[in-house]
Amino acid sequence: MNNERTTTAEQAASGIFNGENGLDPFAVFAQMREAGPILSVPVEMGGVKFRAWMVTRFDEALEVLKNHRRFTVDRSSLDDQGAGESFIQQDESSPATFFTGKSMLTVDEPDHRRLRGLVSKAFTPKYMESLRPRVQELADQLLDRVQADGEMDLVRDYAYPLPINVICDMLGIPEQDHADIRLWSGAIAHGLGLGRHEPEVAEHMRAFGEYTARLVHAKRVSPGDDLISQLIAIEEEGDRLSEQELYSMITLLVFAGHETTSNLIATGSLMLLDHPEQSAKLQRDLSLVPAAVEELLRFNGPSTIAGPRFALEDTEIAGQAIRRGDMIFPVLKSANRDELKFDDPETLDLARNVTRHLAFGNGIHMCLGTPLARIEADIAFSTLLRRLPELKLAIPREDVTWSFALSSQGLSALPVKF
Template sequence: MHANESLKNKLFTKEFTHNPYPVYEKLRQSEPILNLQFPDGRFGWLISNYDDAMAALKDGRFIKNVAKAFGEEHTSVFSTNMLFSDPPDHKRLRGLVQRGFTPQRIADMRDHIQEIADSLLDAASSKDTINLIDEYAFKLPIIVISEILGVPTEDQDMFRVWSNSIIGASNRVMDEQVGRHMNEFIAYLKNWFAKVRENPGDDMISQLVIAEDQGDRLSEQELYGVVTLMIIAGHETTVNLIGNGVITLLEHPDQRKLLQEQPELIHGAIEEMLRYNGPVEFSTSRWAAEDMEFHGVDMKKGDLVVIALNSANRDAAQFENPEIFDISREKSQHLAFGKGIHLCLGAPLARLEGEIAINTLLRRYPHFELQSDIDQLEWRPGMIVRGVKEIPLRLHPERMT
């Protein structure tokens, strides 16, 4: 197959980052499994339609461990974790973390997450305008995941800086600042783990460190990798779920009004927000473990494969009227959290945080409005997360309920 070169040239541009969906639609129609060069210089396949995406996410012939694909070592602390592992390592690593994210434990956190949301909005009541990302969408999930992990309150802001740098490194966007942040983060973790070994608590980090010390559970590199993943995945997805969700409600005032009048629709609203403009643009990298034929395409061993999750979630072959944002839509099998063995472990927590954050904002400040042109919002660069840097909102606290 030969894709239209002009279509390839539209991928990963600033215009594409702002609104990728018209390009995705053309891709799904013309070449849903596209061979191209990614922004980091690697060549590989981009999968954009739903059926192919679902199949690829579940296909064990696509592996996540780069060492198996090329005999390379992992290049950063971000890489040695369950997200970049294959069975049997994946099951062992995921099993260690899964204990902290049981359905009952997540459900038991509802009241506390509500308290955090209310306290953050209380703090905003003295202001007329806030940056929703910095003052709400970021703070709520970073407080929650920090408490789960045992991160001291005074260190939470540093984790955002380090998280952004690690995401940049995972995109192979390395510069002097990213390298410095990575070194700072590793040094912090080493010091933190040493303190935990001396005086463990009942937080997840203590559980993981103790498990490592008991013998064969975690290597030091695995410990760094798992903790790094939990810190990043534990807040980045939710930050952008809240931010993108609020933007989408601003773009669809009828749906916003419906949700305000019927807050019990929040469960379906969150699922539709995840489908319509999800917080994760692309899957992390996979590689073909062998020469294979995949849905009509010949792939070679070691070929890179990336799934455009947000494109699959707008595929008309799977979703009726996919370009319409409808919070009453019947429950859909969207791919915002992936599928298969790498289905996002923190999805139930992200959903709960999103539900509470958005419904509380709508209830407490029902008249909030955007303080800029929606087309002027700056979307974050990179190939993993999809979200804006800032959302300036006028809250109208004088009309607060």
């Protein structure tokens, strides 16, 4: 590894993850890959400064995500490594959320299998297919509201409300509560993560947790035909789901079920606008949209990094010694542009046959919502292309602003006309 290149890449990388240094993240990722498949980068989380490993290339990132014998998501399983120490401050009287409590995202086997197993039936491709008519209806309703105006903010009017409506429908969350959920999850996502430490986050987490506890109480009294009511029935049955795990599960599903998918719809729409010839091809044949969605995910998927992994033993990655307990981040957006894996990776090619990418992670924690996200994206883009064939940006391209959140990147707004 060239030392000078490594130092420059480390400097650029430190700060890129909070999005505040104004650099193009993909140029920095290219520099990082050039310096090596794994780099030690100074980062800050919850006000604590430390060094973490960033894994920049596909094969190495896949290994970290898949090899649960060497790498864990659960730092408390390394009981000599500051177990229980959290980067997230929340006072203990608040009900658990997935940020602070135990959820499938932060445990490994056997708890992970138990927790994921409780909801995985609701996320099978077959069940998701049955939701298509409802997702289509929601997409059409949203465009009906703006069609006559000839303009909209694609983030506010389409990309954001579609996924939140779908996941809240599944969970049985009333529509009048969506605005609060948007406020809390937006504030939490933007106030947390690498390089972020906003004190208001604890308040939003508390509000989100308390809301969830009230919702669970209401559904215990009068259950409905929804996923939360099914989970409550499981919790009441006995020892498969504790009350704290129930709250963590609900907040995880709400949070994970909409932020990322709305980012895919918004960023994907911008990429379609950036590539009018390729979009025109899709418009002529909407059956090409699902394959195009995979390329949009590869090229600029919502998640910058997967959650932190911790080495379970002294080990090595691509020849680099890693110590037990070290924190490691697979950089998904970089792995998806690895020139050792993809031809011409910095080019968006919607006709590319993407057989594998890491936008949904991999291994046992691979995104539970993958089939849902794919259907939502297919319907969102197809409906947009079919109903608004004259879609154009309503502001200069250079005025489009990105927003950086917990581990993902999206657009703050996307004013368009049609």
